[in-house]
Amino acid sequence: MGDIKVIISGVGGVGSNVIRLLSKKKGIDIIGVIDIDEDKIGEDAGTIVGIEPINVFITNDIPAIYKKGADVVICTSAPTSPEETFSQMCQALESGINVIVANMGTCNLWNTNPELAEEIDTISKKHGVSYFGIGATQLQERFILLNTEGCSKVDKITFTHFADLHAFTPESFRKEWGVTLTKREFYEGLKSGSIEKHDYFADGISYIAERLGWKIDKIVTKHEPMIDDNNIVYGIHYTFIGYIGSVAKIETNWIFLLDKEYRYFDRIVVEGTPYVDSVNKFSPDRGMVSTFASLVNAIPYALKSEPGYINTLDLPACTLVNDELYNHI
Amino acid sequence: MKEVSVIVYGVGSVGSGIINTLRKRKGVKVVGAVDIDPEKVGRDAGVVSGGEPIGVTITDDARALAETVKADVALNVAAPLGVRETFHEMIWAIEKSINVIVASMETCNLWFTDKELAQEVDKTCKKFGVTYVGFGATQAEERYITMMTEGSVDVRHISFTHHADVQAFTDESNAAEWGISLTQEEYDRRVAEGTVKSKEDLKSIVPYVADSFGWKLDDVILSKKLHFDEDDKIDGLTATVEGFINGVSKIDMNWEMLIDPERKYFDRLIVDGTPMINALNEYTPDRGMAATIGAITNGIAYISKLPSGYANTLSVPACPIIYDEYGLHI
Numbered sequence: 001m002g003d004i005k006v007i008i009s010g011v012g013g014v015g016s017n018v019i020r021l022l023s024k025k026k027g028i029d030i031i032g033v034i035d036i037d038e039d040k041i042g043e044d045a046g047t048i049v050g051i052e053p054i055n056v057f058i059t060n061d062i063p064a065i066y067k068k069g070a071d072v073v074i075c076t077s078a079p080t081s082p083e084e085t086f087s088q089m090c091q092a093l094e095s096g097i098n099v100i101v102a103n104m105g106t107c108n109l110w111n112t113n114p115e116l117a118e119e120i121d122t123i124s125k126k127h128g129v130s131y132f133g134i135g136a137t138q139l140q141e142r143f144i145l146l147n148t149e150g151c152s153k154v155d156k157i158t159f160t161h162f163a164d165l166h167a168f169t170p171e172s173f174r175k176e177w178g179v180t181l182t183k184r185e186f187y188e189g190l191k192s193g194s195i196e197k198h199d200y201f202a203d204g205i206s207y208i209a210e211r212l213g214w215k216i217d218k219i220v221t222k223h224e225p226m227i228d229d230n231n232i233v234y235g236i237h238y239t240f241i242g243y244i245g246s247v248a249k250i251e252t253n254w255i256f257l258l259d260k261e262y263r264y265f266d267r268i269v270v271e272g273t274p275y276v277d278s279v280n281k282f283s284p285d286r287g288m289v290s291t292f293a294s295l296v297n298a299i300p301y302a303l304k305s306e307p308g309y310i311n312t313l314d315l316p317a318c319t320l321v322n323d324e325l326y327n328h329i
Numbered sequence: 330m331k332e333v334s335v336i337v338y339g340v341g342s343v344g345s346g347i348i349n350t351l352r353k354r355k356g357v358k359v360v361g362a363v364d365i366d367p368e369k370v371g372r373d374a375g376v377v378s379g380g381e382p383i384g385v386t387i388t389d390d391a392r393a394l395a396e397t398v399k400a401d402v403a404l405n406v407a408a409p410l411g412v413r414e415t416f417h418e419m420i421w422a423i424e425k426s427i428n429v430i431v432a433s434m435e436t437c438n439l440w441f442t443d444k445e446l447a448q449e450v451d452k453t454c455k456k457f458g459v460t461y462v463g464f465g466a467t468q469a470e471e472r473y474i475t476m477m478t479e480g481s482v483d484v485r486h487i488s489f490t491h492h493a494d495v496q497a498f499t500d501e502s503n504a505a506e507w508g509i510s511l512t513q514e515e516y517d518r519r520v521a522e523g524t525v526k527s528k529e530d531l532k533s534i535v536p537y538v539a540d541s542f543g544w545k546l547d548d549v550i551l552s553k554k555l556h557f558d559e560d561d562k563i564d565g566l567t568a569t570v571e572g573f574i575n576g577v578s579k580i581d582m583n584w585e586m587l588i589d590p591e592r593k594y595f596d597r598l599i600v601d602g603t604p605m606i607n608a609l610n611e612y613t614p615d616r617g618m619a620a621t622i623g624a625i626t627n628g629i630a631y632i633s634k635l636p637s638g639y640a641n642t643l644s645v646p647a648c649p650i651i652y653d654e655y656g657l658h659i
Contacts, residue, residue, distance in 0.1 A: 145649040146469075152346075213651045317475040320479070323544075
């Protein structure tokens with residue numbers, strides 16, 4: 001079997017990393033790179049992402065690039081709504097190209113937007129290709145569910161994502177999490193919306209609950225800044241708790257901070273039979289790495305899955321592959 | 330909505346556990362039970378499992394049962410046979426378009442361990458439009474290892490340790506599986522005569538996991554270390570399987586099965602790569618039995634979603650526990 005032909009749509013932070021990683025992978029042929037930025041169009045994609053030229057020139061001529069007959073396109077463009085992403089990527093499906101989207105909103109459309117799911121599913125099936133979304137957060141949801149496989153009873157799930165932010169730039173963690181602002185600036189930012197509330201984390205609770213067959217009645221949200229002696233925000237702790245009646249069933253905690261010890265871990269506690277206490281410690285590069293690794297590791301699955309729209313939770317484990325990717329289709 | 334109907338093939342400790350777990354689930358029903366034990370045949374499967382009757386009489390004639398009841402899934406939890414024998418044993422179900430889940434480690438990756446048989450199973454199942462898959466506690470571990478690398482860009486070495494306090498299992502089963510409670514002399518003799526497992530079968534797991542990373546191992550070594558109590562009886566066994574490429578160790582998997590005074594039960598995974606991963610899953614010691622039953626009962630809804638044919642366990646998505654109607658998850 002020949003190399004897998006890949007198009008990357010969007011040469012921002014994630015797209016650049018995807019290109020760098022794919023250029024080292026075996027059995028992959030990058031046949032096109034799309035971006036709308038005038039400064040990038042016409043440039044060699046390798047040069048733009050800081051590696052050797054790869055002899056692929058960034059283009060905004062989407063119809064022409066799709067005509068070249070790719071196996072899969074990875075959409076890493078600036079996050080938009082799942083509807084917008086789909087209208088952008090529909091042409092790829094119609095050209096018979098599988099689509100992987102780096103967009104959390106696209107991950108569980110059967111649940112969040114069944115009409116859109118139906119529409120994507122119909123078009124994908126018509127052209128014999130698959131469409132799904134995957135990203136770092138999905139890995140956590142997939143992992144939580146995997147932890148209940150060996151359970152004969154589950155009463156409550158508590159998940160904690162504890163992430164040291166040192167691997168990110170100060171601009172990015174200030175904007176994204178309000179870290180390094182003063183306490184006052186933080187609350188003003190939260191109020192004005194300049195600091196992202198990340199309410200989409202609440203969706204994760206619904207995804208997990210749906211899989212377990214739990215109907216969550218309400219989700220309670222808390223945002224608590226972590227403040228040092230000088231009144232500077234060094235971290236933020238989001239808590240989302242999903243209740244059935246008055247009983248807390250799923251709790252997720254998202255802690256992002258400049259941690260003195262550079263700790264980065266996920267913890268899952270399943271209260272049930274058996275009782276599970278799972279701690280996954282990572283080196284702090286995990287946050288950055290997992291966003292683009294998950295996209296690249298999913299490539300064989302875009303090709304071998306049944307045509308249609310796929311809920312991310314229905315994908316089998318998409319392991320890292322060290323040999324030719326096409327061996328895994 | 331569709332109610333998923335199940336035949337339990339083998340009403341031993343795992344089969345009973347499954348019947349008792351399924352009692353509490355919605356949208357799934359045991360419609361048949363098979364066992365060859367004359368003490369059990371003719372009795373209600375619910376009663377034999379130690380609870381209230383479920384209105385299902387245990388029979389020793391699976392073929393006749395399949396003529397009279399309609400079922401979606403048959404669960405083979407009988408005493409393990411060879412993989413080929415198990416397949417032949419379950420033909421009655423396949424021919425009646427009943428999906429089959431086998432609680433046998435060896436059935437989990439036939440494409441890799443016995444390609445010819447995999448092809449035969451696949452062809453037969455496709456003909457009747459059913460799926461055949463192996464599930465069990467060990468697969469939950471393999472699936473866990475593979476899933477942990479989803480967010481990685483580089484993996485250089487994997488080290489996995491399964492540490493299990495075995496006090497939740499019977500003495501006979503611990504002796505037969507791991508040699509626990511035997512003397513060294515008894516152990517050697519019984520391994521030679523085949524009444525205690527040599528654990529050579531663990532060797533098939535490592536290449537199977539390596540294969541999903543695209544690693545072709547050229548050497549796989551099993552080493553065993555017995556642990557003894559004060560009376561020189563075996564109270565634990567550590568089995569290590571290590572896989573190499575060109576003399577470089579790529580993966581080691583360790584099974585520490587013992588009578589642990591602290592009753593610890595955990596899985597540990599260390600991935601040397603980018604990122605570095607150090608994962609520790611601690612469980613209550615009921616995990617061993619619960620995971621066997623959990624993996625099978627939770628897999629029931631997923632088997633009807635899989636394409637027909639033989640399915641490798643690693644190709645199955647996560648099969649979480651289900652609390653509402655099973656039919657909603659098909």
